[in-house]
Amino acid sequence: MKIRLHPGLAMALALLPAALQAQSPVKTRMNQLADGLEKKVVAWRREIHQNPELGNREFQTSAKVAAHLHALGLEVKTNVAKTGVVAILKGGKPGPVVALRADMDGLPVTERVDVPFKSGVTTEYNGQKTGVMHACGHDSHVAILMGVAEVLAAVKNDLKGTVKFIFQPAEEGAPAGEEGGAKLMVKEGVLDNPKVDAIFGLHINSQTEVGTIKYRPGATMAAVDWFSIKVKGKQTHGAAPWSGVDPVVTASQIVMGLQTIVSRNLPITEGAAVVTVGAIHGGIRQNIIPEEVNMIGTIRALNSEMQKTIHRRIPEVATNIAESAGAKADVSIETMYPVTYNDPSLTEQMVPTLEALAGKEKVVITPAQTGAEDFSFFQEKVPGFFYFLGGMPKGKKVEDAAPHHTPDFYIDEGGFVLGIKSLCHLTVDYMDQWKGTAAAVSSKKK
């Protein structure tokens, strides 16, 4: 059957908004380039996977990245925040500066997955022999962003602005006594010269199906802090506790007391929080009440007001319980990562780009996570959008897919091309929609 359009209707269709028409020629070209790069990107990822390196030690990985960026003709800076690589791609037309970030580090995990490119790397970590594995998928991030650089370099004459590629070391944390990660990159000025207007980053996810993208506006991943409590009592014979002050019983009371911070002091409808005591050490023998007990733990919060309340309450609870027992508690809290906070207006602006690319039903809002991500340090300074890319084989059940940081962690490479296209489309659309001033950092938060 043939349908002939009324001339007036044909005219009306031609006037439809750009978003409803076929995509722009530059997007079509980028998609073709990304499709053509798939094999290369997978090969890069496998090589990086087989040769994982821990935080601040990403020497081979960053050399590989730098060589690739040099070959593309980008302005490349190495040894940023120890082993980081930063490259600038100037587009053919003026416009904003968009930063794209990939983290590069592996983890002290011994790989158990049976793939031809399995990691056989071992090292000593905190005094223990361990394997090294890309058990969080940062190998995928590096390969995907290398692919993005190649695509964007090929269309640079059409770009209305500048792209800053940030290959970041030590997302999982720097070795003891060292600085590192996004925090150090920011400190070294990675967001300046040229000044970044917006930053995008993705995280592959082993429990999200290939083809799906997940995101959340606002607080997405938690702030994380560490605390330690030293409880000092008075040592005595285990058979005569009344002649001393027992730090074991006192520490136990403190552990229980800490449970009331989240349950009794926080407005839990406003966001989740966690206070966990992860280790207690004290004593040496059945019949000696020791002088001292040491505890360490972690704090998670999705809201910085709640984080402040926790920081205030832990010392109050610990020192007052200790005092009531005649003991003394010394509390120290180390602030680690801020909340990973997707700027709400930037998120609203960019989600249609992902929906147009992946399909509306494949771009879904995810619950906030109590895990942390140091992308938050960039988002503290400039509006940023961080999202999750499916890396689980299609048809697999989530409960059968190993979580991140485990020896069985596995990524299906079938989602990489979508990852490349997503970062390219976000960059181009952000530049196209640029009105001359950066969105205010509405991450003045939470």
Ligand SMILES: [Zn+2]
């Ligand atoms: Zn991780």
Ligand SMILES: [Zn+2]
């Ligand atoms: Zn990670």
